[in-house]
Amino acid sequence: MKKQIAVMAVAALTLSLAACGKQAQQAPADTPATFEDVKGEGVMTHAEYLAAAVEDAVTVETYVQGKQSWWDNKATLYTQDQDGAYFIYDAACSEEDYAKLTPGTKIKVTGYKAEWNGEIEIIDGQIEIESGNYVAPALDATSLLGTDSLADHQNEFVSFTGLTVEDKGDGQAFYYNWDNSGTKGDDLYFDVSTGGKTYSFTVESYLTDQDSSVYKTVEGLKIGDTIDCKGFLYWYEGANPHITEVVVK
Amino acid sequence: MRISGLLRRCAAAALIALLLPVLAACHGSRQTASFAVPDEVQLDRPFEITFWAKNDTNKTQTEIYQRAIADFESNYPNIHVNLRLYTDYGKIYNDVITNIQTGTTPDVCITYPDHIATYMSGAGVVVPLTGLIEDPRWGLGGSEVRFDAPREGEIIPEYLEECRIGGELYALPYMRSSEACYVNRTMVEQLGFRLPEDMLTWDFIWEVADAAAATRDTDGVYRINNQRVLLPFLYKSTDNMMIQYLKQADAPYAGENGEVLLFGEETKGFLRTIAEHTGREAFSTFKISGYPANFLNAGQCLFAVDSTAGSTWMGSDAPLVDISPDRLVQFETAVYPVPQIDPGNPRMISQGPSICLFNKPDPEQVIASWLFMQYLLTNDVQIAYAGTEGYVPVTSKARADSRYLDYLARAGEDNREHYAVKIAATRLVLDHTADTFITPVFNGSASLRDASGFLVESTVKAVRRKQAVDDDWFTKLYGDTRSLYRLDSLTGVSDSVETPLPAVSAGLLITLALTWLFILLYLLLQKMRKT
Numbered sequence: 134m135k136k137q138i139a140v141m142a143v144a145a146l147t148l149s150l151a152a153c154g155k156q157a158q159q160a161p162a163d164t165p166a167t168f169e170d171v172k173g174e175g176v177m178t179h180a181e182y183l184a185a186a187v188e189d190a191v192t193v194e195t196y197v198q199g200k201q202s203w204w205d206n207k208a209t210l211y212t213q214d215q216d217g218a219y220f221i222y223d224a225a226c227s228e229e230d231y232a233k234l235t236p237g238t239k240i241k242v243t244g245y246k247a248e249w250n251g252e253i254e255i256i257d258g259q260i261e262i263e264s265g266n267y268v269a270p271a272l273d274a275t276s277l278l279g280t281d282s283l284a285d286h287q288n289e290f291v292s293f294t295g296l297t298v299e300d301k302g303d304g305q306a307f308y309y310n311w312d313n314s315g316t317k318g319d320d321l322y323f324d325v326s327t328g329g330k331t332y333s334f335t336v337e338s339y340l341t342d343q344d345s346s347v348y349k350t351v352e353g354l355k356i357g358d359t360i361d362c363k364g365f366l367y368w369y370e371g372a373n374p375h376i377t378e379v380v381v382k
Numbered sequence: 383m384r385i386s387g388l389l390r391r392c393a394a395a396a397l398i399a400l401l402l403p404v405l406a407a408c409h410g411s412r413q414t415a416s417f418a419v420p421d422e423v424q425l426d427r428p429f430e431i432t433f434w435a436k437n438d439t440n441k442t443q444t445e446i447y448q449r450a451i452a453d454f455e456s457n458y459p460n461i462h463v464n465l466r467l468y469t470d471y472g473k474i475y476n477d478v479i480t481n482i483q484t485g486t487t488p489d490v491c492i493t494y495p496d497h498i499a500t501y502m503s504g505a506g507v508v509v510p511l512t513g514l515i516e517d518p519r520w521g522l523g524g525s526e527v528r529f530d531a532p533r534e535g536e537i538i539p540e541y542l543e544e545c546r547i548g549g550e551l552y553a554l555p556y557m558r559s560s561e562a563c564y565v566n567r568t569m570v571e572q573l574g575f576r577l578p579e580d581m582l583t584w585d586f587i588w589e590v591a592d593a594a595a596a597t598r599d600t601d602g603v604y605r606i607n608n609q610r611v612l613l614p615f616l617y618k619s620t621d622n623m624m625i626q627y628l629k630q631a632d633a634p635y636a637g638e639n640g641e642v643l644l645f646g647e648e649t650k651g652f653l654r655t656i657a658e659h660t661g662r663e664a665f666s667t668f669k670i671s672g673y674p675a676n677f678l679n680a681g682q683c684l685f686a687v688d689s690t691a692g693s694t695w696m697g698s699d700a701p702l703v704d705i706s707p708d709r710l711v712q713f714e715t716a717v718y719p720v721p722q723i724d725p726g727n728p729r730m731i732s733q734g735p736s737i738c739l740f741n742k743p744d745p746e747q748v749i750a751s752w753l754f755m756q757y758l759l760t761n762d763v764q765i766a767y768a769g770t771e772g773y774v775p776v777t778s779k780a781r782a783d784s785r786y787l788d789y790l791a792r793a794g795e796d797n798r799e800h801y802a803v804k805i806a807a808t809r810l811v812l813d814h815t816a817d818t819f820i821t822p823v824f825n826g827s828a829s830l831r832d833a834s835g836f837l838v839e840s841t842v843k844a845v846r847r848k849q850a851v852d853d854d855w856f857t858k859l860y861g862d863t864r865s866l867y868r869l870d871s872l873t874g875v876s877d878s879v880e881t882p883l884p885a886v887s888a889g890l891l892i893t894l895a896l897t898w899l900f901i902l903l904y905l906l907l908q909k910m911r912k913t
Contacts, residue, residue: 187846188843188846188847188848190847245843245847247670248671249670249671249672250671250672250673250676250704251672257843310439310469311439312439312440312441313441314437314439314440314441314443314444314467314469315439315444315467315469316466319469369704370676370704370705370706371706
C-alpha cells in the first residue's frame with residue numbers, strides 16, 4: 134500500500150511539476166480595437182491601482198497574458214487590461230483553475246499591493262475566473278529604453294525592434310545566469326544595444342524553459358545579430374524584461 | 383543581477399512543505415542494502431560518478447568545482463566526475479527526492495543535514511560515513527588515498543557534529559558561514575549613536591532603527607538620508623531571526639526527537655516586539671521588501687542582516703552590486719555578529735553546505751565517490767572556495783595553511799578577492815565558531831524552520847496592513863501555521879529513519895507470530911478430532 138501511495142504521490146508531483154511548464158504564453162493580439170472593458174462592482178481601475186499605497190488591499194479585473202509558474206496551489210501571472218499591467222505573484226490558485234488560464238482569460242484578483250525591489254505587484258491574492266477575453270498587443274517600447282517613461286509600462290507586454298546583440302563578456306552572446314555561473318536550463322542573460330546604449334534582457338526559465346523556442350533562439354544568438362524581441366517588462370532595480378520571443382533579422 | 387526576479391522568494395520553502403507527504407509516502411519504498419566497506423576494492427576500472435553541487439550564482443565557485451574535478455581526475459584518471467550545478471538548495475532537495483524513487487540519486491551531493499534527515503526516509507539511501515572515515519585504506523587520509531586529505535581530527539569538531547543524525551555521521555561539512563549584521567556606521571553616527579565595540583544587542587538596533595524611522599518629515603522625505611525610502615532594519619532570513627532569538631533567550635523551539643516547541647509565549651513575545659517596531663516603520667524583511675544589500679548600498683538601510691556568504695554584495699565598494707551606480711551611496715560599513723540578547727553569551731546560527739554520499743549497488747562506486755568527497759576537503763579546494771564569499775574552511779588544516787593566513791591578512795588590499803567587508807565577515811565566523819549552534823535535525827525540521835520565518839513574515843505583513851495584532855490574531859496565526867506546515871503530523875527522528883528492527887524486537891515479533899500459529903494449529907486439530 135505504501136508503495137502504491139508513493140507511486141501516486143510521485144505521479145501527482147510530476148503532474149504538478151509539468152504544470153509549471155514553460156512554453157511561450159502570449160498569443161498574437163486578436164482583440165478588437167473597440168473592446169469595451171467594463172469593471173465590476175468594487176473593482177479598481179488601473180489608475181486607482183497605481184494610486185494605492187503599498188500594502189493596501191486591492192481588487193482588480195485583468196486578463197492573463199502569460200503564465201509563469203504554478204506550485205503548491207499558487208500561481209504567478211503576467212496580466213494586463215487596456216490601461217496597464219498587473220503582475221500577480223503567488224496568488225492562491227488550484228491546479229485545475231491554473232489549467233483553465235490561457236492568454237486572454239479574464240480574472241478577478243483580490244490581494245495586496247506590494248513592491249519588491251522596485252517591482253509593483255499583487256501578492257497574497259485570490260483568483261476568480263470571469264467571463265471575458267483580451268490579449269494585449271505588444272507596445273513598441275524601443276524608444277522608451279533608457280528613459281524614465283519606461284517605468285510607466287511596468288509588466289506590460291512590449292516589443293523592442295532593431296536591437297544589436299552585444300558581447301555579454303568573454304566573446305559570448307549570452308550567459309547562463311547573470312554571471313555565467315549556470316548551465317543549460319538556468320535563466321539566460323543577453324545584452325542588446327540601441328541608440329548607443331546597452332541593456333540587459335533575460336529569458337526567465339520559469340516562464341520559458343530550455344525547450345521553448347525563445348530559449349533555443351537566444352542560445353543560438355551571435356554577437357552583432359540584429360533582433361526584434363517581445364516580452365514582459367518585469368522590473369528588478371530597473372527594467373528587467375522577461376523576453377518571450379526573439380526574431381533574428 | 384543575482385536573480386531574474388521570480389526565483390527570488392525561493393519556491394524552495396514551499397516545495398519542502400509540499401514534498402514532505404511525498405517523502406512520508408515513500409518511507410521504505412525503495413530499499414538499498416546498507417553500505418559496508420568491502421574487503422577487496424578494485425578501483426582500476428572506469429567509474430563515472432555524479433556530483434550535484436550548489437553555487438551562490440557565483441562564477442568563481444563554479445570554476446572552483448570544475449578545477450577540483452580536473453585535479454581529482456588527474457589523481458584518479460579512471461574516475462570521471464560529472465558536475466550538475468544548482469543555485470538553490472531547494473531544487474537539489476526536490477530533485478534528490480524525485481531520484482530516490484527511481485534509484486537515480488547522484489553519487490555525491492551538496493546538501494543540508496535537515497534535508498538528509500528526509501532523504502533517510504528511504505532505508506539505505508544515504509551512506510553512513512563512520513566506517514568509511516575510519517577505514518585505514520580508504521578513510522580520511524588513508525593509505526590508498528592519493529592526495530593530501532585531512533584526517534578526521536582535522537575537521538572542526540563543531541561542524542562535524544552538525545552532520546551527525548541519530549548518532550551516525552551522514553555527511554561531512556563542506557563550507558560554513560553564519561549571519562552577519564552589516565551596518566551603515568556613517569548613518570548610525572549621524573543619528574548621534576555610537577556603535578558598541580564587539581556586539582550589537584536587539585535593544586540597541588531597535589532603538590536606532592526607531593530613531594532613523596522617526597526622521598521622516600511631513601513631505602515624506604527621511605532627513606537621515608534625504609530619500610523617500612528608508613528601511614532601517616532589514617532581515618534576510620526571518621527563520622534564522624526567530625531561531626537565533628529563541629536560542630539566545632533559552633526558549634523552546636524543537637525537541638531533540640522532533641517535538642514542535644515553537645509555539646510558545648517567548649515566540650509570541652518576540653513577534654510582539656517585531657510588530658511594535660514594524661508599526662514604527664523601522665523593520666522589514668527580504669521577502670516583503672527585497673534584498674537587504676540593495677537597500678544598504680542605496681543608503682536606505684542602517685542594519686542589514688544577511689549571510690556572511692552574502693558579504694561580497696554588502697557596502698559601497700562591494701564587488702557585486704545589483705543597483706545602478708547612480709544610486710550607490712558612500713558610507714562606512716561595519717560588520718557585526720547578529721544582534722544578541724546577552725552580548726556576553728553570544729549565540730549565532732551555523733549554516734553552510736555539507737556533503738553526503740548516496741548508496742549504490744556497486745560498493746566500489748561508493749568508494750570512488752567517497753574519494754572525490756574527501757578531495758573536496760583538501761586545502762586547495764577549501765581555501766579557494768572559502769575565498770569566494772564569507773565562508774570559512776571546515777578543517778583546521780586549511781585554516782592553518784599559510785595561503786589562507788595570507789589571504790586573511792590582506793583584508794582591504796583590494797575590493798575583489800580581499801574585499802574588507804568579506805574578510806571581516808569571514809573573521810566573524812572564525813572567531814565565533816564556539817558560539818554557533820544548529821537546530822535539531824529530524825524528518826520535518828525543514829518545515830519547522832520555514833514555519834519560524836512564516837510567523838515573522840505574517841506578523842510584519844499584518845502590521846503593515848493595519849490589522850490588529852492581538853491575542854486572537856496570534857491564536858489564529860499559530861493554528862494557520864501549524865496547518866500550513868503540517869506540523870501536527872511531524873514525527874521525530876526516531877520515527878523518520880528507517881533502521882532494521884533491533885534483534886530483541888525482531889525475536890519478540892517472531893515468537894508472537896509462532897505462538898499465534900501454534901494456537902491456530904491447536905484449534906484446528908481440536909476441531910478435526912471432534913469431527
